[in-house]
């Protein structure tokens with residue numbers, strides 16, 4: 382027979398009736414991951430909070446993260462809204478992918494505005510969404526811009542702290558906030574665009590009479606998924622809605638996450654001219670005399686890679702990762718975690734913990750130069766792509782985009798701030814939303830670097 386002591390829940394802050402701890406997290410001046418970081422300093426690395434009707438456990442130390450994502454990986458591998466990753470993984474290994482042309486277009490556009498202040502954030506976001514669109518659809522549809530703007534709005538709406546998420550059984554609230562109506566309206570519009578694009582791709586495929594193997598080599602994600610749908614290589618049947626859901630996953634999980642890394646890297650480098658100079662010197666030395674740059678040329682740039690790692694330590698694009706959920710009752714570190722508890726890993730707190738990192742708040746890419754720590758989710762103090770069986774399947778794709786775009790921006794241009802703004806005053810505020818991007822866009826002045 383189970384003893385009451387076996388059911389001791391993890392410690393946590395004092396709770397108000399009905400709202401639990403929401404007053405400490407939502408609507409306060411700080412963002413949820415900042416507020417949770419502070420609370421966990423008082424209540425420990427495994428902390429229970431009540432988010433409306435939802436009981437959640439917040440994880441803020443490498444040891445507790447290892448317990449959840451390694452020792453008890455299967456028990457916490459549930460994420461009900463997401464499609465089986467095997468479909469995603471099957472698709473993404475097959476995508477023909479080449480960001481080169483898109484990055485070259487961005488560089489050309491920046492050249493045209495040389496000497497003027499440009500909205501760099503917007504350019505980076507356009508670049509990444511174009512690359513993802515090409516990988517998913519093959520080309521840009523007529524509705525590309527509208528589709529991308531719906532995706533952006535949906536990401537901004539869905540930080541998981543909306544009243545409808547927090548009080549799932551209290552339906553009138555969903556109506557009052559209007560969230561469900563807004564999301565539904567966007568869903569209908571996106572669905573229409575997707576129907577149109579999928580139909581066009583199917584028609585193109587019917588007209589295409591190149592060799593079968595050649596066709597497979599150049600497939601985009603939709604073509605891969607449609608092919609898998611019509612074959613019987615998977616033991617589950619894929620429906621058209623599944624195909625659409627995977628497409629949306631790619632846009633929701635693969636666009637803002639990558640573009641904010643490039644934005645934060647440029648922000649940190651502007652505030653740290655020494656690191657900026659070092660990164661540019663490395664690229665300009667490694668690539669000197671090269672007529673065309675290929676994605677593979679990034680492999681010669683260890684300092685650039687360290688800059689990206691350091692950026693993602695301080696600014697993980699998904700600061701609370703994507704929530705997990707306990708599939709069964711579990712005991713972690715002597716505490717009881719009941720089935721269906723939501724588990725959030727505070728990657729933001731892990732990356733800034735002075736117990737794990739020397740001079741934790743400073744931007745020091747050098748710390749990664751001699752450190753073999755990678756993104757593979759084996760060092761639990763550093764897991765910007767997650768870990769275990771629900772780890773990010775887009776790691777290579779996302780990283781390739783980020784590395785190549787950042788390298789080209791640093792190679793081709795020197796960057797200045799608009800008059801009157803000092804590097805140390807550059808604002809570093811984060812926006813609200815599922816992805817921790819910048820609150821205000823970056824406005825910088827590019828000066829072309831003359832390649833010789």
Ligand code: HEM
Nearest residue numbers: 463466634635638639703765766767768771772773775779
């Ligand atoms: C710098 C870019 C990116 C970062 C930092 C990032 C980070 C993450 C993180 C932290 C998770 C949750 C992992 C976990 O629970 O252990 C995740 C999941 C996911 N990511 Fe990424 N991601 C990035 C780019 C991408 C790209 C480019 C794609 C696809 C095109 C993608 C697709 C996904 C999908 C589908 C999931 C859900 C996997 C599942 O539930 O099994 N991500 N990502």
